Amino acid sequence: MYNFDVEQPSTLADAVQALSRDEAQPLSGGQTLIPTLKARLAAPSVLVSLGGIADMQGVSVDGEGRLCIGGGTTHATVAAEAAAHYPALAGLAARIGDPAVRNRGTIGGSVANNDPSACYPAGVLGSGAVIVTNAREIAADDYFQGMFDTALEEGEIVTEVKFPIPSAAHYEKMLQPASRFPLVAAFVAKTAAGVRVAITGASNNGVFRWREAEAALSANFSADAVAGLSVDGSDMISDLHGTGAYRANLVGVMTKRAVAAMG
Amino acid sequence: MPKDGGIGASSKRREDVRFLTGNGNYTDDMNMRGQAYVHFLRSDIAHGTINSVDTSAAAGMPGVVQIFTATDFEGVGGMPCGWQVTDKHGEAMQEPGHPVLATGKVRHVGEPIAAVVAESVEQARDAAEAINVDISELPAVVNMKDAVKEGAPKVHDDLTSNLCYDWGFVEENKGAVDQAFVDAAHVTTLELVNNRLVANPMEPRVAIGDYNRSDGEHTLYTTSQNPHVIRLLMGAFVLGIPEHKLRVVAPDVGGGFGTKIFHYQEEAFCTFAAKACNRPVKWTSTRSEAFISDAHGRDHVTKIELALDAAHNFTAIRTDTYANMGAYLSTFAPSVPTWLHGTLMAGNYKTPLIYVNVKAVFTNTVPVDAYRGAGRPEATFQLERLVDKAAHELGVDPIALRRQNFITEFPYATPVAVEYDTGDYVATMDRLEEMADAAGFKARRAASEANGKLRGLGVNCYIEACGIAPSNLVGQLGARAGLYESATVRVNATGGLVVMTGSHSHGQGHETSFAQVVAEMIGIDENMVEIVHGDTARTPMGMGTYGSRSIAVGGSAMVRATEKIIAKAKKIASHLLEASEGDIELKDGAFSVAGTDKSVAWGDVTLAAYVPHNYPLEDIEPGLEETAFYDPSNFTYPSGAYACEVELDPETGQVTIERFSAADDFGNIINPMIVSGQVHGGLAQGIGQALLENCAYDADGQLQSASYMDYAMPRASDLPFYDVDHSCQTPCTHNPLGVKGCGEAGAIGSPPAVVNAVLDAMRSGGKDVGHIDMPVTPSRVWAAMNG
Numbered sequence A: 001m002y003n004f005d006v007e008q009p010s011t012l013a014d015a016v017q018a019l020s021r022d023e024a025q026p027l028s029g030g031q032t033l034i035p036t037l038k039a040r041l042a043a044p045s046v047l048v049s050l051g052g053i054a055d056m057q058g059v060s061v062d063g064e065g066r067l068c069i070g071g072g073t074t075h076a077t078v079a080a081e082a083a084a085h086y087p088a089l090a091g092l093a094a095r096i097g098d099p100a101v102r103n104r105g106t107i108g109g110s111v112a113n114n115d116p117s118a119c120y121p122a123g124v125l126g127s128g129a130v131i132v133t134n135a136r137e138i139a140a141d142d143y144f145q146g147m148f149d150t151a152l153e154e155g156e157i158v159t160e161v162k163f164p165i166p167s168a169a170h171y172e173k174m175l176q177p178a179s180r181f182p183l184v185a186a187f188v189a190k191t192a193a194g195v196r197v198a199i200t201g202a203s204n205n206g207v208f209r210w211r212e213a214e215a216a217l218s219a220n221f222s223a224d225a226v227a228g229l230s231v232d233g234s235d236m237i238s239d240l241h242g243t244g245a246y247r248a249n250l251v252g253v254m255t256k257r258a259v260a261a262m263g
Numbered sequence B: 001m002p003k004d005g006g007i008g009a010s011s012k013r014r015e016d017v018r019f020l021t022g023n024g025n026y027t028d029d030m031n032m033r034g035q036a037y038v039h040f041l042r043s044d045i046a047h048g049t050i051n052s053v054d055t056s057a058a059a060g061m062p063g064v065v066q067i068f069t070a071t072d073f074e075g076v077g078g079m080p081c082g083w084q085v086t087d088k089h090g091e092a093m094q095e096p097g098h099p100v101l102a103t104g105k106v107r108h109v110g111e112p113i114a115a116v117v118a119e120s121v122e123q124a125r126d127a128a129e130a131i132n133v134d135i136s137e138l139p140a141v142v143n144m145k146d147a148v149k150e151g152a153p154k155v156h157d158d159l160t161s162n163l164c165y166d167w168g169f170v171e172e173n174k175g176a177v178d179q180a181f182v183d184a185a186h187v188t189t190l191e192l193v194n195n196r197l198v199a200n201p202m203e204p205r206v207a208i209g210d211y212n213r214s215d216g217e218h219t220l221y222t223t224s225q226n227p228h229v230i231r232l233l234m235g236a237f238v239l240g241i242p243e244h245k246l247r248v249v250a251p252d253v254g255g256g257f258g259t260k261i262f263h264y265q266e267e268a269f270c271t272f273a274a275k276a277c278n279r280p281v282k283w284t285s286t287r288s289e290a291f292i293s294d295a296h297g298r299d300h301v302t303k304i305e306l307a308l309d310a311a312h313n314f315t316a317i318r319t320d321t322y323a324n325m326g327a328y329l330s331t332f333a334p335s336v337p338t339w340l341h342g343t344l345m346a347g348n349y350k351t352p353l354i355y356v357n358v359k360a361v362f363t364n365t366v367p368v369d370a371y372r373g374a375g376r377p378e379a380t381f382q383l384e385r386l387v388d389k390a391a392h393e394l395g396v397d398p399i400a401l402r403r404q405n406f407i408t409e410f411p412y413a414t415p416v417a418v419e420y421d422t423g424d425y426v427a428t429m430d431r432l433e434e435m436a437d438a439a440g441f442k443a444r445r446a447a448s449e450a451n452g453k454l455r456g457l458g459v460n461c462y463i464e465a466c467g468i469a470p471s472n473l474v475g476q477l478g479a480r481a482g483l484y485e486s487a488t489v490r491v492n493a494t495g496g497l498v499v500m501t502g503s504h505s506h507g508q509g510h511e512t513s514f515a516q517v518v519a520e521m522i523g524i525d526e527n528m529v530e531i532v533h534g535d536t537a538r539t540p541m542g543m544g545t546y547g548s549r550s551i552a553v554g555g556s557a558m559v560r561a562t563e564k565i566i567a568k569a570k571k572i573a574s575h576l577l578e579a580s581e582g583d584i585e586l587k588d589g590a591f592s593v594a595g596t597d598k599s600v601a602w603g604d605v606t607l608a609a610y611v612p613h614n615y616p617l618e619d620i621e622p623g624l625e626e627t628a629f630y631d632p633s634n635f636t637y638p639s640g641a642y643a644c645e646v647e648l649d650p651e652t653g654q655v656t657i658e659r660f661s662a663a664d665d666f667g668n669i670i671n672p673m674i675v676s677g678q679v680h681g682g683l684a685q686g687i688g689q690a691l692l693e694n695c696a697y698d699a700d701g702q703l704q705s706a707s708y709m710d711y712a713m714p715r716a717s718d719l720p721f722y723d724v725d726h727s728c729q730t731p732c733t734h735n736p737l738g739v740k741g742c743g744e745a746g747a748i749g750s751p752p753a754v755v756n757a758v759l760d761a762m763r764s765g766g767k768d769v770g771h772i773d774m775p776v777t778p779s780r781v782w783a784a785m786n787g
């Protein structure tokens, strides 16, 4: 690790102010950022810890019936407190990493990072959620812009994520055996505007909506409706753990199983 | 009736109290007054010419004590290799130099180029980043078959090629073996890869060098399985320090699995730098460094063939293996694919003719050396996969084919130069079939199929050679060391014992099981016996712990020393009891005169030895301390039969292990619980190799699985509840305890069972692919199913 300063603001305004310092970077659960620093792959001069901002904590339901999760809320808290409102999302949070990761890692950190194999991006995109920042609200469809790339501007903080609660949803995850991130995972949700299918772990461009499956499922919500569909694996992530063709297969299998699990 | 102490009792591991309460004393827990820290600047290029190493900017960085490069080691010997293999033409292997810090060229990612000693680790790292290294990159050789082609880039320019040796075993048999293949009724051929592994002990390597200017003594604290071996190799060959000025301490060590046998550059560096800097120098490997600097394991590419006659008797085996040495010869690397591999190729079968060819190859990768099982897993995997394949080609039951060819008479001299003293392969297979409930498999398969899954059952046998090894024999085979073991038993005046053993415990539980043996021999409570190991200043000599040799060789030395103690104590007792020595009996910690009720307690005898007021001073010396060295007359040959049952998800290729049964014959058992634990750990590593672990390099020599994000270690949830049994016991005939060793069996015996089971499952789904390489990942299974 290189040396850095730490700021521990207790309000969002102070955090935004602190992030205007040169080479400042937000720190949330640190489950991605701290290993990066330890490997000396990043050298921020100041880390602005978001953990002390009370407004960014917690799980609640707003007037429109949306599940609102503060950007600093840990995976463990979501797993426990969202279960009654949105079991599929709570289940997703409950299977991220291991207990240590879930007790530190946060939803804000996960969606800000937008790892192409992360779980939350699938939940957020699959639900058609809204990402709230200190400056604006961004629809999930506009927010995820490619591998490790989002609509966030420099110094912008994810303060909350608002999930419309679908009538039914399921997250199906095939584990990458070493990291236990998704090798490929599918989040399927029945929303007011139709079925949404979000896939993580497969594309070199990060999380994406599988439109063909959405159309097929909106017409006929059954595992059979997606059984005949396939995606092109030639452009997909290909690594030690699976070829693009294999991942393309998993896209179909995970989606089909998610649908089957929704009954 | 289970015993509650002594040999055969499942005594709880006494060392676990300190380990589980955070009171272990590992090398990194030790800190010397005034110590400095070293950070190694390692190559991130697999192969290149070093044009310059400019340390001028780094030298002025905060906290820097001294920076070392290859020039500082010009007067120092290179890292020695402890085994010289002679090739099939009678020529010595090619043995390249192995510098402490890269000299002239870098040859693998991770090779240390420079070392910065500083006041803190972070300062050392900062300064290392300021070192300017100019390297002209050269094409890397990674694939072994490419490496031995004409015109391939050479890892070592001063060698004639990348071929370390071309070994034929037994060369004189080759013609007869080839003829047997011509005459065979059936020939089964199999090509396979034995995947490269990273050992990944929980504790990474650590070294602390310390130098005492007042008496000129060097001390090295290190994470080693064999501190005396390090003292000899480093003292005599690298730094030129005589043993009496060099102490090596390996305190609690958190797992080794082979990779902590070897002498590493970091150890020599810290010892050297402590004197040069006049202060202790400490190095603690990060996990990232461990991946690119700990010796790797396995990495064979093999073609094996089996010849059978019309009645399905095995008539010959022929193998052709490429074994990766990596960029340099690690301490025992040449012995692994040869003497620890070729000699096991008979397995459990009475195949009359065998020929093994091994080409050891240099590549631009981390050196490869012994890893749990070392050579024997590679032999077992190819043989047991081959026999299974033969059975399927012939349409016969794989267990029946094995049984038909089992060796049943002992001693048995194999055609590959070893003699099995005892064994009962029929008994372990019988036991296995009961444990695995082979009869119930059909119903379990039907249940899986009803859930859309495939189910497979795989079986294999194994034999291994442990209790390494008769010194005169290994000397003939090229070992540059003897492989005896020593023990000193010191009895204190009040009757307690301290046993100083040259074996080293780094997870095996010696402090418990060794004490059980001595306590049993004397008939006293185990807690009166303390086991000391891991310090060259306390134990006379030690060849260390590997090759499942500790109880068979180290335990035997301890038995011999204890026998001497008992003999002397009997003399003292006969004096105290005024009886003739021949009438003295030792039982339950008391000496008595046969046929009388006269007796004297153990503690009274030991007290007399140290307070010799009433003592036969004219016949024997006071005191009660004895040392013995034990050199085995043969290897020991543990054997067994394993069964694995898997479920396979045909849509994802995911394999889960549903049952695993292991029937082992380890001869006599000292502590059944510890033995089961050793088997459990070995199985985890064997299953890890079979399903998960994949040390992969890309074509440029970059390690692709260089962290736990990509290198999959087995987790508890990847493993089933094992069913292990060691009730089949054919005691070793040539050591005093009748023990064989159990540390590696699980890792040796399990990979073929897993792969055989996966292939069985695939066949039941209509796909007969003949073979699938490890690790059997979901992606590979799916590709094979859909290929």
Ligand SMILES: Cc1cc2nc3c(=O)[nH]c(=O)nc-3n(C[C@H](O)[C@H](O)[C@H](O)COP(=O)(O)OP(=O)(O)OC[C@H]3O[C@@H](n4cnc5c(N)ncnc54)[C@H](O)[C@@H]3O)c2cc1C
Binding pocket: A025, A026, A027, A028, A029, A030, A031, A032, A033, A034, A050, A071, A072, A095, A096, A097, A098, A101, A104, A105, A106, A107, A108, A109, A110, A112, A113, A115, A117, A118, A119, A120, A156, A157, A158, A159, A179, A180, A181, A182
């Ligand atoms: C062993 C292990 C296993 C894991 N397994 C999984 C898994 O299965 N699935 C999965 O999805 N993830 C997994 N993760 C990742 C984990 O979920 C992380 O917690 C998450 O990716 C990052 O969240 P964090 O709060 O730790 O963020 P940090 O590490 O603190 O930050 C990550 C990045 O986001 C920025 N950032 C943080 N918070 C905000 C914010 N509110 N606004 C703007 N920018 C911000 C930081 O500056 C940094 O660039 C795993 C991690 C580990 C270590």
